[in-house]
Amino acid sequence: MHAPLTTRTAAEVLVDQLIANGVEHVFCVPGESYLGVLDALYDRDITVTVCRQEGGAAMMADAIGKATGKPGVCFVTRGPGATNAAAGIHIADQDSTPMIMFVGQVDRHVRGRGAFQEMDYPAVFGSMTRWTTEIDDATRVPELVSRAFHAATGGRPGPVVVGLPADMLRERVSTDIAPPFEPIEASPGKAEMARLEDLLGKAERPLMILGGTRWTEDACDAVTRFAERLHLPVATSYRRLPLFDPLHPCYAGDLGLGPNPKLIARVKAADLVILCGGRLGDIPSQGYTLLDIPGPRCKLVHVHPASEELGRVYQPHLAIQSGPVRFAEALESIAAPGDIAWREVTDASHAEYLDWTETATDQPGGVNLGAVMVWMRDNLPVDTILCNGAGNYAAWIHRFYRFRRFATHIAPTSASMGYGMPSAVAMKRLHPDRTVLSVNGDGDFLMNGQEFATAVQYDLPIITIVCDNGMYGTIRMHQEREHPGRVSATDLRNPDFSAYARAFGGFGVTVERTEDFPAAFRAAEDSGQPAIIHLRIDPQAITPSATLDGIRDRALAARRD
Ligand SMILES: Cc1ncc(C[n+]2csc(CCOP(=O)(O)OP(=O)(O)O)c2C)c(N)n1
Ligand SMILES: [Mg+2]
Numbered sequence: 001m002h003a004p005l006t007t008r009t010a011a012e013v014l015v016d017q018l019i020a021n022g023v024e025h026v027f028c029v030p031g032e033s034y035l036g037v038l039d040a041l042y043d044r045d046i047t048v049t050v051c052r053q054e055g056g057a058a059m060m061a062d063a064i065g066k067a068t069g070k071p072g073v074c075f076v077t078r079g080p081g082a083t084n085a086a087a088g089i090h091i092a093d094q095d096s097t098p099m100i101m102f103v104g105q106v107d108r109h110v111r112g113r114g115a116f117q118e119m120d121y122p123a124v125f126g127s128m129t130r131w132t133t134e135i136d137d138a139t140r141v142p143e144l145v146s147r148a149f150h151a152a153t154g155g156r157p158g159p160v161v162v163g164l165p166a167d168m169l170r171e172r173v174s175t176d177i178a179p180p181f182e183p184i185e186a187s188p189g190k191a192e193m194a195r196l197e198d199l200l201g202k203a204e205r206p207l208m209i210l211g212g213t214r215w216t217e218d219a220c221d222a223v224t225r226f227a228e229r230l231h232l233p234v235a236t237s238y239r240r241l242p243l244f245d246p247l248h249p250c251y252a253g254d255l256g257l258g259p260n261p262k263l264i265a266r267v268k269a270a271d272l273v274i275l276c277g278g279r280l281g282d283i284p285s286q287g288y289t290l291l292d293i294p295g296p297r298c299k300l301v302h303v304h305p306a307s308e309e310l311g312r313v314y315q316p317h318l319a320i321q322s323g324p325v326r327f328a329e330a331l332e333s334i335a336a337p338g339d340i341a342w343r344e345v346t347d348a349s350h351a352e353y354l355d356w357t358e359t360a361t362d363q364p365g366g367v368n369l370g371a372v373m374v375w376m377r378d379n380l381p382v383d384t385i386l387c388n389g390a391g392n393y394a395a396w397i398h399r400f401y402r403f404r405r406f407a408t409h410i411a412p413t414s415a416s417m418g419y420g421m422p423s424a425v426a427m428k429r430l431h432p433d434r435t436v437l438s439v440n441g442d443g444d445f446l447m448n449g450q451e452f453a454t455a456v457q458y459d460l461p462i463i464t465i466v467c468d469n470g471m472y473g474t475i476r477m478h479q480e481r482e483h484p485g486r487v488s489a490t491d492l493r494n495p496d497f498s499a500y501a502r503a504f505g506g507f508g509v510t511v512e513r514t515e516d517f518p519a520a521f522r523a524a525e526d527s528g529q530p531a532i533i534h535l536r537i538d539p540q541a542i543t544p545s546a547t548l549d550g551i552r553d554r555a556l557a558a559r560r561d
Contacts, residue, residue: 256398393439507532
């Protein structure tokens with residue numbers, strides 16, 4: 001314990017405890033329920049970003065958690081603020097992102113009466129957080145904040161919600177600040193690593209899949225060295241692309257939405273799958289079809305920091321309860337088999353990845369999103385951070401863009417729309433000197449497009465791309481498959497997104513032809529302002545390899561058969 005024994009308000013103790021835990025940024029929408037905290041933030045060394053909607057604030061905190069591995073922090077007001085923020089809490093839960101949301105609460109003496117904006121946080125958030133609590137005793141702020149950091153980062157990381165009764169925040173207490181938290185790393189045992197070595201020695205077609213969170217750049221480097229020594233093919237799980245350099249000769253590709261069919265065949269043919277960090281959930285497992293449940297036919301080695309995830313869906317042949325950091329370190333001890341049987345498989349897998357991603361596919365319409373991704377991949381700095389939400393437009397990111405540095409892709413595995421704008425704000429606050437892109441669909445963007453105002457407020461020259469096809473394209477695609485020709489509630493009449501940018505005080509430009517994109521991008525950069533590049537996309541260009549009419553015709557033909 002340290003810090004002097006002077007009296008402070010509980011709100012001041014809370015903010016000091018955050019600073020002691022290394023928190024540099026908080027994101028908030030103000031509320032009268034936590035005025036004491038806003039006052040404590042006034043003269044403390046912590047960067048505050050005031051947002052336009054709590055969903056955006058919570059997504060910004062999630063983005064910080066994704067980028068740094070340490071809890072991102074947001075503050076929101078009770079009832080309506082908390083419910084708005086729920087979108088970000090759910091993302092952090094599904095994505096295993098460490099984050100902490102502090103939320104105001106009514107005074108303790110009126111609690112339970114259904115007082116103004118009162119809400120029962122454990123009841124509301126209990127099913128999507130690692131821990132939800134309320135601090136009733138001002139002297140326990142350091143203890144409970146410390147526990148919040150441990151709960152958000154331990155095992156499988158996730159969100160924590162902490163309720164703060166307004167009268168508790170006003171109380172003066174003389175309490176010390178607790179020491180900073182240290183994330184707890186589980187390590188693999190020698191016996192498990194020996195069994196892994198043995199399994200590799202007997203394998204003919206092994207494959208490693210990297211996913212989940214708790215990674216560091218060093219851990220990724222160590223896995224890369226291991227893959228190199230064993231010439232092991234490595235795939236990345238859905239939206240965990242930056243865990244492995246896609247141009248490394250061992251890279252086999254991305255297991256996400258619209259994956260390379262050849263990669264799917266390779267996973268199905270593997271006799272040993274080393275699933276490191278992730279859960280191989282619904283999306284990367286292609287609707288739970290890649291491995292048999294509960295007992296996969298291949299030998300499955302599942303490495304995960306949380307015991308409750310091991311054996312939850314798949315029965316692993318070898319379960320290793322370890323975070324990626326310690327597991328990656330331990331990989332150094334594994335000897336390469338004398339004769340590496342899978343050399344050619346690895347080379348072929350990488351060649352298939354390159355073939356699948358190298359050049360944009362032909363598309364209807366003036367703007368080819370694949371060509372836009374290829375241009376950005378070839379022309380932007382390698383440490384560019386790309387943020388996005390959900391929609392079919394993201395298929396072109398996954399397929400054609402390349403993430404060659406750690407934590408350069410910030411996007412929800414929960415495929416929550418509206419994430420691309422707020423997360424880009426958080427990334428530009430965190431890394432003012434790096435290029436930050438926010439890539440959005442037209443439906444997606446307007447879910448949190450108001451955070452463009454936050455980018456303007458803090459002079460954050462983010463380049464925002466809005467892929468405007470005039471529809472909720474993903475749902476239209478499903479509609480054409482299942483109810484061909486019956487377009488229901490998926491058309492959108494959109495604003496002029498470049499005028500939207502200018503109305504907010506930013507730079508806006510509309511692009512109608514692929515060849516105009518580079519100049520538009522450079523003009524957006526040169527403006528030095530937050531910018532929106534409005535891309536007009538032909539609605540027929542629904543995926544990199546299919547048109548809407550093609551999907552409709554196939555569905556109608558299937559009905560006639
Ligand atoms: C918050 C949220 N609401 C609804 C959905 C369901 N959904 C998934 S994709 C999609 C449409 C996305 O449309 P748009 O952003 O325009 O991208 P497009 O598919 O047209 O490229 C919808 C409604 C979702 N994933 N998240
Ligand atoms: Mg759209």
